[in-house]
Amino acid sequence: MTSYVLLSPFSNDLLRDWPLGYYRDLVELFLGFGEKVCLLGTDSQRQSLNVVCRDFSATDVEVISGVSWRSALKIISEARLVVGNNSGVSHFAASLGVPTLCIFSGTHSLAEWSPRGPAVSVLRRDISCSPCAGSGQRSCSNGFACMVGIPPEVVFKSAKALLMR
Numbered sequence: 001m002t003s004y005v006l007l008s009p010f011s012n013d014l015l016r017d018w019p020l021g022y023y024r025d026l027v028e029l030f031l032g033f034g035e036k037v038c039l040l041g042t043d044s045q046r047q048s049l050n051v052v053c054r055d056f057s058a059t060d061v062e063v064i065s066g067v068s069w070r071s072a073l074k075i076i077s078e079a080r081l082v083v084g085n086n087s088g089v090s091h092f093a094a095s096l097g098v099p100t101l102c103i104f105s106g107t108h109s110l111a112e113w114s115p116r117g118p119a120v121s122v123l124r125r126d127i128s129c130s131p132c133a134g135s136g137q138r139s140c141s142n143g144f145a146c147m148v149g150i151p152p153e154v155v156f157k158s159a160k161a162l163l164m165r
Contacts, residue, residue, distance in 0.1 A: 004036040008084035018103045024052045025152035038062045094120045099162040106130030106146030125149040
């Protein structure tokens with residue numbers, strides 16, 4: 001793909017991951033806007049990435065998995081925009097100056113852990129239980145409200161603003 005938006009749906013913590021189905025909806029919104037989309041993950045995440053893009057043409061959506069960090073950095077640096085959770089991919093993209101939209105969960109302090117760079121935008125739903133310090137847990141007593149409460153349309157609107165800069 002010559003020009004693409006890169007989505008990185010996974011972090012190293014389930015509580016920091018925006019719902020996978022929301023990423024699927026986001027892919028559809030980007031395709032409707034005329035953007036090509038790449039999804040990036042590890043080999044063990046490939047099956048989940050395939051679920052996200054199974055309804056779309058392989059010419060419009062590409063799954064990239066199991067690449068080295070060196071290759072991932074090249075893929076990240078060539079993206080028009082990176083959308084991801086509070087994860088290594090978002091932090092690398094931000095540090096490389098790639099327009100980056102980070103969907104930030106309530107598990108950590110935004111001031112301390114937000115990606116930093118010249119073209120970073122962070123979406124976070126502030127709720128009373130945040131920061132929860134629930135990192136490493138598999139469940140949330142509030143139903144992942146900090147992430148579920150950020151709809152794909154809101155993410156897409158912020159993403160479009162970054163693309164139009």
